[in-house]
Amino acid sequence: MQLILISGLSGSGKSVALRLLEDNGYYCVDNLPATMLADVVALYQTQGYQYIAISVDTRSAPTLAALPDAMQALKAQNIDVRLIFLEASSEVLVKRFSETRRRHPLSGNGLTVEECIRLEQEMLEHIHELGHRIDTSHLSANALRAWIKVLVDAEADCLTLVFESFGFKHGLPLDADFVFDVRCLPNPYYEVALRPLTGQDEAICRFFESEPSVAEMLTDIRRFLKTWLPRFRQDNRSYVTVAIGCTGGQHRSVYIAEQLAIAFADEQVLLRHRQLAPPK
Incomplete structure (x- = not known):
């Protein structure tokens, strides 16, 4: 049951x-x-x-x-x-x-x-x-x-790892266990052709893949989580929510959350984007 x-x-x-x-x-x-x-x-x-x-x-x-x-x-x-x-x-x-x-x-x-x-x-x-x-x-x-x-x-x-993108201008999510601020990363919003896209689109992915600072940020977050997730398992936690925030919750945070979900594919992962419309 x-x-x-x-x-x-x-x-x-x-x-x-x-x-x-x-x-x-x-x-x-x-x-x-x-x-x-x-x-x-x-x-x-x-x-x-x-x-x-x-x-x-x-x-x-x-x-x-x-x-x-x-x-x-x-x-x-x-x-x-x-x-x-x-x-x-x-x-x-x-x-x-x-x-x-x-x-x-x-x-x-x-x-x-x-x-x-x-x-x-x-x-x-x-x-x-x-x-x-x-x-x-x-x-x-x-x-x-x-x-x-x-x-x-x-x-x-099974411990469920939730990656959740959000926009700081909408406020911090109350359900986050960890919050990573990625507003320091290059913002594709300032390129007119990229502005209407999201971190799920191929053009945005190519934009971020060309930026060394984005790879560095991903490496640091992955290292942090891999270090501390075993402690959460020992504490019998069922869920850990990792919130990734940028200004509007459309480009940088979405891309980083998507990449982290891929990096932790061997875990039970849920992926959420607070500021994007849910898939139909």
Whole structure:
């Protein structure tokens, strides 16, 4: 059985994630108390369900403390348990609640939206380290769906190395374990013919292949990661996210992320480009 747990901040896209999983054949349960996980999973096992997705968040706040032990107990039964934690910046969350005119789930005590977000972040502080974090601050719904689909298809019980390009002008991604700034590299943006292209295009690749500093940057990042990845395995980490940033997230960061994905092809690798449209 594969059990996907969806958690995170209100307004970060949990409903989008759950609907995507339901569309892909998962039996979905929204807002389940963590103390009921074992019983619900056992029930669905007897009914022959192989793929289950359950949302666990602050709507069942009194039971959240039980989530880590519940996950470990299920893993001990050889169940493939994965937690996806969705988050976004406070500014983006405030804007989303304002645009949709929805109440925050924690607003019953007379708190402002900003106060609710801070409280929820504190309540979930011990949860986000249990799984894979995704910062949805500047992600479209389509991009989030694509990322989650790839994530749940990844092999279990294997460290997943995520290379993620982004643009600094859009802000640092909250889900990054390492951030490498490649804005010091030559920028093809200033060549008119190359400006509309991305780091995935052949002309951009040729541009960077002719620049010695780009090769030096790649060598240094590869060396760093090869040195420290074994330590993350020893720490039983399931995911390591390496963010590569340039100004706009279109040329330099995309190229470097693509090359790193190739260099670490012997690992389980996921490749993401925050500022590019997801492939159709």
